[in-house]
Amino acid sequence: MLTIERQELILALLKEKEIVSVHHMCEETGASESTIRRDLTELENKQLIKRVHGGASLLKKKREEPTLLEKTTQHQQEKELIAKKAVTFVDDGDSIYLDAGTTTMSMIPHLADKSVVVVTNGIPHVQLLIEYGIETYVIGGKAKKGTAALIGTKAVEAIGEYRFDKCFLGINGIHMSRGFTTPDPEEANVKQAALRNSQSCFVLADPTKFGEVSFANVANIDQAAIITTEGISTEQFEKIAKLTTLEVIPQ
Amino acid sequence: MLTIERQELILALLKEKEIVSVHHMCEETGASESTIRRDLTELENKQLIKRVHGGASLLKKKREEPTLLEKTTQHQQEKELIAKKAVTFVDDGDSIYLDAGTTTMSMIPHLADKSVVVVTNGIPHVQLLIEYGIETYVIGGKAKKGTAALIGTKAVEAIGEYRFDKCFLGINGIHMSRGFTTPDPEEANVKQAALRNSQSCFVLADPTKFGEVSFANVANIDQAAIITTEGISTEQFEKIAKLTTLEVIPQ
């Protein structure tokens, strides 16, 4: 058996079982302990596995980011619902803007079977978009600490060079009179630019964002449709529904 | 049996089984080891297969586990050495351009304790740069499938809006007369733009890249300093060292 085959086999074994003993690897591959150990040191150097006494375990790979989406907290499930709903507004052939943020990121897997062109300022989004084979453009700009969202004048200018059929934004505050708000003024500028250059705009927000007012103003309440889940008070619903489209997803 | 026939057969064998040994190929084709090896070198040059010790494996497709291994398989430690050396050329306060690619990515952890501003077209780079608290700007552009490198006219234009003290590029081919080359013309354009806007330029390449010529031209050999590890033949070293700076790291 070839070296590379054996190493692939070891990785395969580890994928099935979290920890595999050297002895078991010997049996499966028919190789001697020495050889297996050598393979393990190699695979460890390549940062693919972690050695433990008596065997090895799979190192969690950076590639397996998708688990990030699969987190099963209540919050994540809500985001997933909102994202799914948002994608129903997307048509084949659309050019869309995806704002940075986890909610918009959840849209990506559902976008896979539509033929769309996506522009985004979210770095984590790009990797996921590529993985799902979606044609992706990235605006330029300064990468913000923490979220790696692209912001700044360069980002705003770059957005100006595109026209979108639809844009999808995350937001921190939704308020009747103060409109949409977000903590970072630089991010607000980027969101505004996206709104300016898009035919129709959607804001994705869980119910906790309603009634909140954040530092930087993004837009008036009637400048974007809102997609959210149940939990918003009926009186608030009534008022806002008069000003803009408000999609509420039943839980 | 004709050469073509035999090579087709080899490819067919590889399609059935991800990895095939030289020995098995001999049996199937009736040819000698020498002949099979010659075929393999040819097929490897045509980028159809990848050789491994004792046999060959199919390149392309199967975006599963193999690629992960393949990617990290070669020269991981070498890349680390090259990256480390490259960082020694970086001064505090520099504005630098980091080309997409795994070698330049290895530079990032070592950049952490310098105060630099980094511009890059590599999406995976951005996350890492942010993690290490480095001030990061991203050029815009189209995200290339597979590597997520940013390319296209927008990328080239965006680079034009910056001036770098130093730029660090990965490269596929280094050839005395043909200079630096890379498979993707669009990536070549981006690299050229980086070279144009940088005071001093460094190419990071392992020794296997020397003597190679890839499809798209990037620059002449004297337009960038080269950082590599031992393994390059002394005669090649002599010749190239006359044309440009050539840093060779002892193993």
Place this chain on the structure above:
DNA sequence: ATTTATTGATTGAATATGATTGACTTTGGT
């Protein structure tokens, strides 16, 4: 007839392998 291409055999070098050794780690009993 001469050149060119293809092939198989041979070579020393590079690489991979299995067994052995002594040091280290874990386990289980006192």
Place this chain on the structure above:
DNA sequence: ACCAAAGTCAATCATATTCAATCAATAAAT
């Protein structure tokens, strides 16, 4: 806590396999 036995480890060695380079023989083309 201690010790001893069993298991596991890295390092080393000799062997076996695989490699690229070279050579000579044969077949095809000029």
